Amino acid sequence: ARPSPFFHAAPTATADSLAILHLTRDNLLPIKLQTTADDGYAEGAVTNTRFGSFPHRTLIGLEWGSQVRASKVDTGSRGRKGKNAKKQEEAAEEQGVAESSNKKRKSDGQPDDTPASPTKKFKPSHGEIPNGTKNDTARPPIEAGSGFIHILPPTPEAWTSSLDHRTQVVYTPDYSYILQRLRARPGSAIIEAGAGSGSFTHAAARAVFSGYPGDSSKLSRGQSQGKVYSYEFHEPRVQTLRDEIKDHALEGIVELTHRDVCNEGFILQDNTPPSVDAIFLDLPAPWQALKHLSRSTPSSPLNPESAIHLCTFSPCIEQVMATVSALRKAGWTDINMVEVQHKRVDVRRERVGLKEEGLRGVNASAASVDEAIARLREVETKLSDFHANRAVTNSANREEMATNASGQKHPSKQERLDRIKREAEERKLYKEGNLVHRTVPEVKTHTSYLVFAVLPREWNESDELRCAEQYPVDEIMRGTPK
Numbered sequence: 001a002r003p004s005p006f007f008h009a010a011p012t013a014t015a016d017s018l019a020i021l022h023l024t025r026d027n028l029l030p031i032k033l034q035t036t037a038d039d040g041y042a043e044g045a046v047t048n049t050r051f052g053s054f055p056h057r058t059l060i061g062l063e064w065g066s067q068v069r070a071s072k073v074d075t076g077s078r079g080r081k082g083k084n085a086k087k088q089e090e091a092a093e094e095q096g097v098a099e100s101s102n103k104k105r106k107s108d109g110q111p112d113d114t115p116a117s118p119t120k121k122f123k124p125s126h127g128e129i130p131n132g133t134k135n136d137t138a139r140p141p142i143e144a145g146s147g148f149i150h151i152l153p154p155t156p157e158a159w160t161s162s163l164d165h166r167t168q169v170v171y172t173p174d175y176s177y178i179l180q181r182l183r184a185r186p187g188s189a190i191i192e193a194g195a196g197s198g199s200f201t202h203a204a205a206r207a208v209f210s211g212y213p214g215d216s217s218k219l220s221r222g223q224s225q226g227k228v229y230s231y232e233f234h235e236p237r238v239q240t241l242r243d244e245i246k247d248h249a250l251e252g253i254v255e256l257t258h259r260d261v262c263n264e265g266f267i268l269q270d271n272t273p274p275s276v277d278a279i280f281l282d283l284p285a286p287w288q289a290l291k292h293l294s295r296s297t298p299s300s301p302l303n304p305e306s307a308i309h310l311c312t313f314s315p316c317i318e319q320v321m322a323t324v325s326a327l328r329k330a331g332w333t334d335i336n337m338v339e340v341q342h343k344r345v346d347v348r349r350e351r352v353g354l355k356e357e358g359l360r361g362v363n364a365s366a367a368s369v370d371e372a373i374a375r376l377r378e379v380e381t382k383l384s385d386f387h388a389n390r391a392v393t394n395s396a397n398r399e400e401m402a403t404n405a406s407g408q409k410h411p412s413k414q415e416r417l418d419r420i421k422r423e424a425e426e427r428k429l430y431k432e433g434n435l436v437h438r439t440v441p442e443v444k445t446h447t448s449y450l451v452f453a454v455l456p457r458e459w460n461e462s463d464e465l466r467c468a469e470q471y472p473v474d475e476i477m478r479g480t481p482k
């Protein structure tokens with residue numbers, strides 16, 4: 001079976017592979033790298049972003065994590081706004097890149113500044129800017145001042161940040177916590193409902209993956225192939241996710257079933273139940289699905305030889321209360337609720353100005369940070385006063401010379417000086433404003449409440465007998481085990 005790029009990414013970006021373009025921290029774009037364009041353009045497939053254009057042939061062969069400068073190739077006709085256009089506009093503002101002008105195609109379909117038929121492939125080493133001067137004579141030149149991106153391998157985290165949202169999704173801070181509380185590990189079998197946009201699906205698949213699908217020789221003794229049994233009742237979402245699972249070579253790990261789990265339970269397509277150790281319910285009414293998650297239900301999906309760990313994900317406390325009540329009545333234990341409050345910590349490099357002013361290490365306390373900012377402002381003001389005064393004198397002199405030459409009547413020298421000072425003052429204020437850096441406020445703090453519960457493993461007389469055989473208590477106590 002083809003290995004999933006989510007588990008075994010090749011060391012470099014290869015043709016036909018999935019890659020994630022990191023435009024900014026909050027803006028990632030998944031692309032399939034292609035050598036040729038579907039529409040037959042000479043430069044091959046190109047991804048257009050607000051940071052410029054990225055022909056795929058300039059990305060194929062790069063080491064993951066490489067920084068890539070935009071090429072001068074710009075396919076204006078294909079740079080139309082797609083579904084990611086809004087995200088990209090926001091990202092461009094964040095990166096501070098002006099919209100690159102879309103160059104018109106020449107009548108032969110070749111962009112104005114693209115050298116015809118490049119023949120040499122450039123393979124930069126890690127982190128090297130691929131449009132550098134060496135080895136890339138056949139490649140399009142860099143557009144000065146254009147943007148850059150980073151090329152990343154597919155991971156569940158990058159996929160969550162870049163996928164096409166068909167629903168609300170579970171984000172990394174929540175699913176990393178959920179998966180460890182569910183004890184998801186290589187070889188685990190887990191139920192997920194509903195599948196929605198497949199964000200949790202990818203993270204769960206990686207957590208339970210224990211070898212190549214279908215290749216049991218990769219598994220250690222007693223280890224089973226991990227499995228995610230995923231359920232979704234919305235047909236179009238099922239189809240989209242099914243295509244993605246196939247594309248990402250996750251078919252051996254993820255089994256997606258089109259079913260209403262609240263009404264029809266967790267039977268698979270072939271009418272057999274799965275056997276799982278963990279359950280994650282991201283449904284509007286998880287308590288309605290609980291009746292199918294009992295050991296006594298015919299076709300119960302619960303592994304009789306294992307304690308079952310369950311998590312439900314609900315945005316409202318009323319949903320939590322209904323779920324907890326249903327769990328208590330159904331005999332679940334260790335019921336508790338958690339809310340993951342994710343905070344982003346913005347870490348920045350110390351400004352060069354701090355060092356110059358002998359203020360190194362001042363960020364040790366809040367008071368000293370304020371002190372440092374005040375001092376920096378003072379230095380900045382002095383500097384900008386110096387430049388403003390010089391500009392005033394130069395500008396006034398230039399204006400006077402121009403007035404003399406044209407012989408027209410102009411405002412007096414004092415009026416001109418006042419105007420230029422005023423303008424300089426405005427510029428100074430703007431510059432000062434830029435000095436104070438702002439931490440990105442987290443508007444969205446609450447995602448959902450997580451309810452966890454455990455159903456103990458089934459235990460009956462035959463289990464007790466088997467156990468007695470395996471662990472002969474009498475002999476152990478006498479000190480003579482077999």
Ligand code: SAM
Pocket residue numbers: 167168169170171193194195196197198199200201231232233234237259260261262263282283284
């Ligand atoms: N966990 C998903 C992710 O990370 O992308 C998002 C799940 S989304 C919030 C909830 C999904 O549950 C929707 O796609 C919805 O169609 C599905 N759903 C709701 N009730 C369902 C039911 N009774 N059976 C199966 N799926 C259901």
